Amino acid sequence: MLTLRNLSKTFNPGTVNEKAALTGIDLHLDKGDFLTILGSNGAGKSTLFGAIAGSFVVDSGSIHLDGRNITNLPDYKRSKYIGRLFQDPLKGTAPNMTIEENLALAYLRASQAHSPFSMITKADRRDFRERLAMLELGLEDRMDHPVGLLSGGQRQALTLLMATLVTPKLLLLDEHTAALDPATGEKVLALTERIVAQNRITCLMITHNIPSALRLGNRTLMMKDGRIVLELAGKQRAGMTPEQLLQAFREQGISNDRIEFSAQ
Amino acid sequence: MISTAVIFSALELGFVYALVALALFLSYRVLNIADMTTDGAFTLGCAVSATVALAGHPLLAFPAAMAAGVCAGFVTAFFQTRLKIPSILAGIITNTGLYTVNLAIMSFSSNVNLMGKDTLFTLVQPHLGAVYKLLPAMGITLAAGAALVLFLMTRLGLSVRATGDNPDMVRASSINTAFTITVGLCLSNALTALSGAVLAQYQKTADINLGTGMVIIGLASLIIGETLLPRGKLWVKALGAVLGSILYRFIIALALRMDLPSECLKLISATIVALAIGLPAIQDALKPATKGGKAKC
Numbered sequence: 001m002l003t004l005r006n007l008s009k010t011f012n013p014g015t016v017n018e019k020a021a022l023t024g025i026d027l028h029l030d031k032g033d034f035l036t037i038l039g040s041n042g043a044g045k046s047t048l049f050g051a052i053a054g055s056f057v058v059d060s061g062s063i064h065l066d067g068r069n070i071t072n073l074p075d076y077k078r079s080k081y082i083g084r085l086f087q088d089p090l091k092g093t094a095p096n097m098t099i100e101e102n103l104a105l106a107y108l109r110a111s112q113a114h115s116p117f118s119m120i121t122k123a124d125r126r127d128f129r130e131r132l133a134m135l136e137l138g139l140e141d142r143m144d145h146p147v148g149l150l151s152g153g154q155r156q157a158l159t160l161l162m163a164t165l166v167t168p169k170l171l172l173l174d175e176h177t178a179a180l181d182p183a184t185g186e187k188v189l190a191l192t193e194r195i196v197a198q199n200r201i202t203c204l205m206i207t208h209n210i211p212s213a214l215r216l217g218n219r220t221l222m223m224k225d226g227r228i229v230l231e232l233a234g235k236q237r238a239g240m241t242p243e244q245l246l247q248a249f250r251e252q253g254i255s256n257d258r259i260e261f262s263a264q
Numbered sequence: 265m266i267s268t269a270v271i272f273s274a275l276e277l278g279f280v281y282a283l284v285a286l287a288l289f290l291s292y293r294v295l296n297i298a299d300m301t302t303d304g305a306f307t308l309g310c311a312v313s314a315t316v317a318l319a320g321h322p323l324l325a326f327p328a329a330m331a332a333g334v335c336a337g338f339v340t341a342f343f344q345t346r347l348k349i350p351s352i353l354a355g356i357i358t359n360t361g362l363y364t365v366n367l368a369i370m371s372f373s374s375n376v377n378l379m380g381k382d383t384l385f386t387l388v389q390p391h392l393g394a395v396y397k398l399l400p401a402m403g404i405t406l407a408a409g410a411a412l413v414l415f416l417m418t419r420l421g422l423s424v425r426a427t428g429d430n431p432d433m434v435r436a437s438s439i440n441t442a443f444t445i446t447v448g449l450c451l452s453n454a455l456t457a458l459s460g461a462v463l464a465q466y467q468k469t470a471d472i473n474l475g476t477g478m479v480i481i482g483l484a485s486l487i488i489g490e491t492l493l494p495r496g497k498l499w500v501k502a503l504g505a506v507l508g509s510i511l512y513r514f515i516i517a518l519a520l521r522m523d524l525p526s527e528c529l530k531l532i533s534a535t536i537v538a539l540a541i542g543l544p545a546i547q548d549a550l551k552p553a554t555k556g557g558k559a560k561c
Contacts (some may be wrong), residue, residue, distance in 0.1 A: 042531075053436070079438040091436070094429035097422070105426055108419035109438050116420035 007061035021047040033215030083163030087174040094158030095148030100240040110166035153184030173205040278402040278510030282460035284482035287452040296428040300355030304362030305345035306475035309460025311369040314376040314470035333457025337449035345442035383465035484507035487540040
């Protein structure tokens, strides 16, 4: 499904700020894989997402999605197949457009069949309503409200819905619950789990929370200095407790306060 | 005090110039770009309209002027999106170049006279009677406004709106911002040029200086409209721009009535725009003082 071969990226090469953000990353995901990624700040997790989504061109290596080489495809062409959520809930929605218009934008751009001049139909609107109702946030009755009036958690839930309205080939979640209060974060996380499972979406999720890294998904990666230093799957992962994983972190010398707190 | 003739001419001009307010609604409010091409594109519309009306047919002048406006918008968008020239500078460069282009269209004469020639208005005069100027001006503006609102509800229109509303979101979604900015600026300049085209036939003359200050007049109208109809759906906002333009013309008519020299009007427009756009900052600056000094950190 997704294959990364020997991916490398160095920022500001040849300057004092030179930073090898990714070094020889090899990774393969099968359809339906849900991979959680742990690592300290600056480990290259977000850079990895940037490389997959096409925010920059990688220095070497290749990226294949669903058998197609997308290494040099511009970001806006990749995002037809790749949904992406950021930590900042304000980044994923247009505040002065209504909930319905935001959904329409996501729907009309992701589905291939529409001409540039197509508009949302009554049937689409009913569909949006049903999907919004599944979020259980009462948004289905506020479809003509500007998104700017929603809370961070509501906006992030809406962004998640928009990213999966037309099922993407790949979903990238970059600490998408970290900026929310714990209760809302849990709710959005449960929602993520449900939507990903229902649509069997191949998914990568960056988190600093060790229990959710183990609980969600079927594989876990640990990154350090632009490399993958530990990969857990299958029985080894199933038998792992948060405490043991934390220990592994400490052994790599990459633990930090956020990770320590989350494991308690 | 104010005669029917004055009311009629304010309404007529209000509708004609409302196209510029609609254009700025698209570029300034929706796309978040202050498009300095506006002045030149307006004169371009005038020049093309008068020249085509003289040489061809007055009705052919409108699509021709709009096509010319699209080209002007495209050039500005090209500077901005491909050559990475800052948006304001991109508009000013196009605007400067357009001066020569506009003169060339009018055969290097600073004005073109349509006296005694057919215009849209003389063509419909036998059928419409007294409202022969008001109805066409109103019809064109309302049709253009409706088309703009409908466009903004399409997939492409939604993409254009998102481009201006949340660049972060757009970068992460499958929207090519270079394309949406180009589409937006082409359309807005087509509207501006259409406004100039109607005006040239309305007053039976095109002049190289007709567009000077047009961007400020359009912004003033847009802001007056937003004060009249502060919130609402898209069509309410578009209607606000039209009403703002009409109200602006009434303010001008009143000012002229009070024997204010017409040379003062641009200063008044500039003041209105500066105050209206600066209002939030002014309010912020005044707030701590009225609240008696909050904790500074």
